[in-house]
Amino acid sequence: PGRAGAVTANPRIAWSYRDRTNPYWNAIVSGGNAFVRSLGMPESALINLINEGSSEKSLADIQSLLSRYGSGVALAVDPNDMPNCRPVVEAVSKAGAYVSTIWNKTDDLHPWDFGDNYVSHMTWSDVGPSEQTARVLFDAMGGKGGVVHLGGIASNNPAIERLAGFRNALKAYPNIQLLAVQAADWDTQKANQVMSGFLTRYGDSIKGVHCASDTMAYGVIEALRAEGIEDMPVVSYDGNPQAVELVTQGKILATVFTNPYWAGGITAALAYYAATGAFKPSAEPHEHREFLGPTILVTTKDAREFKARYIDTNPQYDWKNFWALASK
Amino acid sequence: MSGDLTLTERMRRHFPWITLVSVLLVVGMKDINFLAPENLVNLASDFVPLLIMAVGMTFVIYIGGIDLSSQSIANMATVLATISLPALGVGAGLLVIVAGLVAGAVSGVVTTRLKVPSFISTLAVGGIALSVGQYASGQQALHMDMAQRLHAFGWLVGQTAGIPHALVLALLIVAAAWFIQVRMVPGRTFKAIGAAEPAVIASGIRAERYRVLAFALSGMFAALAGLVFSVRLSGGSPTLAEGFLLPAIVAVLVGGTPLTGGVGGVLNTLIGTMIVAVVRASMIYFSIPATGQQIFFGVVLIIAIATTIDRSKMRIVK
Amino acid sequence: MFELKNVEKRYMGVHVLKGVDFRIDDGEIIGLVGENGAGKSTLMKVMYGAVQHDAGSVLVDGAAVNFRSPRDAMKMGVGMVYQEQSLIPNLTVMENIFLGFEKPFVRFGAIRWKKMAQAARRQLAKVKLDIDPATITSHLTFAQRQLVELAKVLALEERVEGRLVILLDEPTSVLSRDEIDLLFSVVRALRRRASFIFVSHRLDEIIDLSDRIYVLKDGSVVDVLDARHADIGTIQKKMVGRDINTEYYREDRQAPYDEDKVLLELDHVRIAGRGNDVSLRLHAGEVLALVGVEGSGREPILRTIFGMLKPEKGTLRIRGEPMRAFSPARSVAHGVGYVPRERKVEGIASGMNVFENMTLSQMRNYSRGGVLDIGAERALAREWIGKLSIKVPSEYADCGNLSGGNQQKVVLAKWRSGGSEIILLDHPTRGLDIGAKVDVYGMIRDMSAAGVGIILVADTLEEAIGLSHTIAVIKDGEIRKWFNCQPGAKPSLYDLIQHMV
Amino acid sequence: MNRFLAMDALRKWVPLLVLVGLCLFFTVVNPNFLSLRNFARIAISATPALMVAVGVTFVILMGSIDLSMEGTVAVCAVLFALALNALGGSIAGWGWVAIPGALLVGAALGAVNGMVHVMLRIPSFMASLSLGFVGIGLSLLITGGNRILIDDPLFRSLLTVRVWGFPLMAYAALGCLLVAWFIQDHTTMGRNFYAVGGAEDLARASGLDVGRLRIIGFVLAGVFYALGAIFAVARLGIAETETGRNFMFMSITSVVVGGTALRGGAGGVWNTLVGVLIVNVIGNGMVVIGLADYFQDGVLGLLVIAAVYLSTNRQSLSFVK
C-alpha cells in the first residue's frame, strides 16, 4: 500500500481499454463520457488510453499517465489480459493514485490488499447468462439436432466462461449433438470463414449456432445469408445495438446485455470518488469491492422494449449510487 | 576519417540521438517534470521487454532479413515460463531461452536451406510458436505462484537505489549485444552479410551458419523479452505479448538500421526504442484525443524516420 | 557539336572531375584514356545525365543544356553503353532495346508485341546478332548481352532526328576479336550520323579507332592528341606520369618452380555440367595459365577448385590430401584463395572498410575466442596499403567507393596477407589501367617467389604467356594442350590460338 | 541447358500443383471439401483478399513492399459505406457514385504513400507501415469507432445472387483480375514495373522515371485495395475500422506462396490468384477436416513453408533474405 488516503480535489479521470473499433468498448467510453459530463466537465477531460490488445502498451501508457499526474489520477481500466492486472494495480498504488478494474484480474489479487488505492473490481459472470442463451437456442431447435459454438480468443476469460455456460446447457439436452467448438477470436471476418467451413463439414446437420459475441454472430449470419439460409437459430452475447436490432427481427434469438454504458460510467465514478475522498473504499465491505456487473438476457419477446429503454436512449444513472445495478 | 566530408554527411550518424534528444525536449517543454531523471528511468524500465526484443531483431535486420516471429516466440515464452516455474524454478528461464533459440534457428534454417524469404519463414515459424503456446497453456491465461516467482525471479523485479533491476539487466544485454556486433567475429560477419553476401561466401565464410545464428539470437532475445514480461506480469498466456511486434520493428527502423542491412546496429535500436517510448508517452502530455492517437503515431513516425535514416549508404531506396 | 566547359564533380569529398574541358565534333570518334579512377566513367555519365555535375556547363551546338536524367540526354541523341552491363535481366531483349521508348508500339494502351519484335530484329541485325527478340535477357551470354546493349544504343538512330553522340565505356573488354571487329565496323559506318566517345584500356584499339585522344589523369585532361601521331608509349607515359617498364610482365623475375612440391592435383575431375575430365598439377611457385576462348570452360575449373561447384567425379587433392566436402570455406581452410572476375559482387564488400575487407577471409587469425583484435587488423591494413600503394584516405575508407584497381589490390591483399598458398586469379587485371596492372604483375611474381601456386585465367593471351610457367589450353571444357613457358622459350600467340579454336 | 530450362518452365506450375495437391488432400480426409458449394465459400472469403493481394503484387513486382493495406482498406470501406448511405443508400440510385469515389480515395492514399516513400526517400517498408497507422487512425476518426451497416439489396446481391453456383462478387473480382493482368502484361506501365523490379538502377539508367513509376504502382495498389474494401463490405454488409484487419500479412503471404519473388521482377497477378487460393483453401480445409483450432496457426505455417519451398528455384538463388 502506497501513500494511501492522499485525496485530491480534482483528480484526472482516465479510462484504459482495448480499442475504439468495437461497439462494446465504444459503449464503455460513452458511459465514461457521461460520467465526466455529470461533473460539469467536457468530454475531452476524460483521458483515453487505448492498448490495442497489447498488455505491454496498456502498462506502459498507465505508467506514463502516473508519471505525469502522480497521485492525482482516477483510473478505470480493463487490464486486457489477466496477468496484467497486478502490475497495473501495483503501479497505481505505488503512485498513490486510485484504480478500478473490470473483467481481467487473477484470482489471487484483491482490492482490499491495497488499502484504498485499488478501489474495486467488477466482472461479469458469463457462465449463467451464456447457459441461458444456449437454452433459448436449444429450445428453438426443438431440443434436438447438431449445434456449433464459435468462441472468442481462447485464453480470454469471457471466452472460457461463455463456453462453460454453453457446455452446462448441453447437459440438460441429451438430444442436442455438439458438432464443433472453435475460436473465431471475436472477429467478424474470421467467424464468417469458420462458419463457412462448418457448413461444408457438417452441412445440413447444423441446426443451431451459439456465438460467444455479437461481432462473431454477424459473420455467422452473413455466411448463412450467402447460402440462402435465413432461418437458422443463432444466439450471441454482449447486447450491441446492431445485435439487439437483429433480435427484434428474429435473426438472432437472444443476446446478453452487460450494460457497458453503465459499467463505463460507474467504474470511472468509483475511482474518481475514491480519489476525491467522497467515500473511503477500505471502509466498504468486500462485496462492494469485488462485485458482478449486471446482465440482462434479451430475447425476441422483450427486444423491442429493451431497445427503447437501453439503446434508443441511455437511462439516467446516478453515478454516486455505485452498486445500484450490481448483480447479487 | 576524410576531412572534407560535408557537414550533413558527418552529422548523419548522429541524427538518431539528435532526434531522440529533440523529442525529449519537445515533451519536456510541455512539462519539465517529464525530464526528471526518476521519470526517465521509469519510462525506460517500462520498455525493457520491448527493448530486448528489438535488440534481438536488430541482428536479423542487420543481415538484411526481417523477423516477424518475435512476438509469437515471446507469447510462447510467457506460457512456457509460467508452466515450468513450479518444476524448474530459475531453470524455467533457461528452458525458455533454449526454446527461443531453437525457434529462431528453425527460421534461420528454413530461410537459408529452404530459401524461403525471411518475411514468410518467420511468419510461419511464428504461427508454429503460437500453436505451441496455445497447446501448452491449454488455451488459458495462467498465473505464477507469488512465492515461487519471488524465489526464482525476485532479483528481476526489485530495485536498487531507484534503478529497477530489469533496466540494469536490459542495459547489460544491450552491452553484450553491442559487443557481439562491433568486436566479435559473428557481428563483423553479420555486417558483411548485410553489405555483400556473395563476397562473404567467396571469402570462405560459411555465411549460412551465421545467418542461422542471427535468427537464433533474435529468437533467443524474443524469448528473453517474453520471460521478463512474464515475470513482470507474473503470469503467461498465448496472447500476453500481443502488440510487441510492430513497435519492436519500428524501434529498430527508427533507430536507423534500414531493412537493407549492413548499417546501423544495436545502439541505434536502443535509441530507437527510446524514441518510440517518448513518442508514446508524449500522447499523454499533449492530450491527444482517443481517435487521433494512431494518426499522431504514424505521422510522428514518418518524421522521425525521415530524419534518422542514413540515406547515404542506401544506393537504392526500395 | 557537343562540349563540356569547366565541369566539376565531387563525390563525398573526392574531387573526381577538375575543371574538365571537352569537345566532340560531328562525326568524330574520340578516344578517352586514363588510369583507373581517373574519372572517365564519371565524365561520360555527366554527358549522359546519369550523374549531375556540380559546376561548369554542357553545351550542345553552343547552347547550354541541362540533362536531369538519361532520358533527357537520349532525347537529345546522346546514348551510352555502360562499363558494367545495363540490361535488365528479367525482361526480353526487345523490351530492353526499347525500354522507356515504347510509345510507337502502343495502341489503345496495349503494347503490340509483334510490331516491337520486328523493330527489335532490325536493331539486332545491325550488330549481326541472330536471336529471338522475345528471349529473356538473362538467358544470353555475356558477349551477346554486350551486343544487345550496343543495338539498344543504335536504336537512337531511328528515334532521334539530327546528330547523335554515342558513349562507349569499355565495350571491348568482354568481346572476342571478331566481335570487336564487328563493333568497329559498326562505329565507322555510323560516323555519318554519330560521333563517338570510346573508352578502353587497350591503347592499340584506341589508336586504331579514334580521331583524337583525350588523356585524363586524376580528374583533369592532361593532353589531347591526334590519333594519327600518337603512340602507345607516349600515351601511357601521359596517363601514368611515368615510364612503363619494357619488361612489362617482369619476365626477368620468373624463377623456376619447385617440381617436387605438388600443391594441388586434379585427377580426372569431371566438372559439373560438362562431360569432360580435367587433370592437372600445380606446384609451389608455379604460375599455371588456363587459356581458351570465352566460354571454353576455364571459369568452372577455378570454381570447382575453390569449392563453389561440386565435381561429378574424380579426385581433387590439396597437398596430397583428397578433398571430400566441397565448399569455399573448406578450400580457404586448406589455403586456397580466389580473386573473382566479378570484383564488385564477389571480390569486395562495399559498405565495409579496408581492414574489414582484408580480414574477411581470415578473421580467425585476428580474433581470440571470437573477439576481434581491431588494432591488429588496422595495422595489417596499413601495412598492405603501403606495400601495394593502395590509394585510400585511410584504412577506414569504404571499399565500395574505391576505383577498380584499388579494389583489386584490396582483394589481393586479403588472400596474400592470409597466407594462401594456392591462389586462383580470374581475370585479375580486368578493367585495370597499366599502372595497376604492373602492380598486380609484380605481386604475382612476389607470390610465386614465395612458393605460392597460382592458377591464372588472364585477360589477354599476352598476359598469360608473359606471366606463366605453364599454359593449359582449354577447349570445350577439356585440356587440349600443355605448353612450357620458360623465359626465352615461350610459345607464340599463334601456337596457342591454333589449339583454342 | 535444355533440361535446366525445362525445369524452369515446370517450376512455374508448382504453385498450381500445390493448390491441386492441397485440394486432393482435404478431399481425401473429408469428401465434402470437393463440392461446388464449398468452392463458392472459398471464393467468397478469397475475393476481398484477392483484390488486396493483386494490389500489393504490383508493388512487390517493383521490389518494394506495401504494408499500408489495412489502413487503406479501412478508410475506403468506411468512406464507401458513408457515401453510399448518404447518397440514398442504394447503388440503384445515386449511391453508385460511392464506388468510383472509393476507388479515388484508394488512389489518393496510394499516392500519398508513394510520394512519402519516393520524395522523402524513406524505404517503402517504413513509409507504408507508418501510413498504415495513419490510415487506421483516419478511419477511426471518421467512424468514431462505430460500424456502418449497408443493407442495399442490390449491392448485397454481389454476395447473394449466384450464377453457376458462384456469387456475383467472384465474377466481378475475376473481371478486376483480368484488368490487372492487362495492365501487367500489355501496358508499358506494367512492363516497366518488371524493369524496376529486375534492376532498378539499370532501369533508371535507361531513362525510366523510376520515382514516378513507384508512385503510380502505389496508386494502382491503392485502387485495388479500394476494390478489396468494397468486396469486403459486400461480403459482410458492415464497414468499420476492423474491415482492414488481417490483410497485411495474409496478402503478402499469398503473393509469395503464389510464386512472386519478394525481391521483385518475377511473378505476377496469376501467381497471386493461385497464392490467394492456396491460403484460403488451407484456411477452409483446416476447418473442414476438423483440425483443432490451437494447431491451425502452426499447420498454416508449415504448409506455407512447404508451398514456398516447392515453388522456389533454389539453384538460381545463391541466397535469399
Ligand SMILES: Nc1ncnc2c1ncn2[C@@H]1O[C@H](COP(=O)(O)OP(=O)(O)OP(=O)(O)O)[C@@H](O)[C@H]1O
Ligand atoms: N558513386 C560514387 N561515389 C563515390 N565515389 C565515386 C562514385 N563513383 C565513382 N567514384 C570515384 O570517382 C573516381 C572516378 O571514378 P570513375 O569510375 O569515373 O573512374 P574510371 O576512370 O572510369 O575508372 P575505371 O577505369 O576503373 O573504370 C574514383 O576515385 C571513384 O572511386
Ligand SMILES: Nc1ncnc2c1ncn2[C@@H]1O[C@H](COP(=O)(O)OP(=O)(O)OP(=O)(O)O)[C@@H](O)[C@H]1O
Ligand atoms: N553448369 C552448367 N550447366 C549448363 N550449362 C553451363 C553450365 N556452366 C556453363 N554452362 C554454359 O557453358 C557456356 C560457357 O560458360 P562460361 O561462360 O562459364 O565459360 P567460361 O569457362 O567461364 O569461359 P571463360 O573462362 O573463357 O570466360 C555458357 O553458354 C553456359 O551457359
Ligand SMILES: [Mg+2]
Ligand atoms: Mg570506368
Ligand SMILES: [Mg+2]
Ligand atoms: Mg566465363
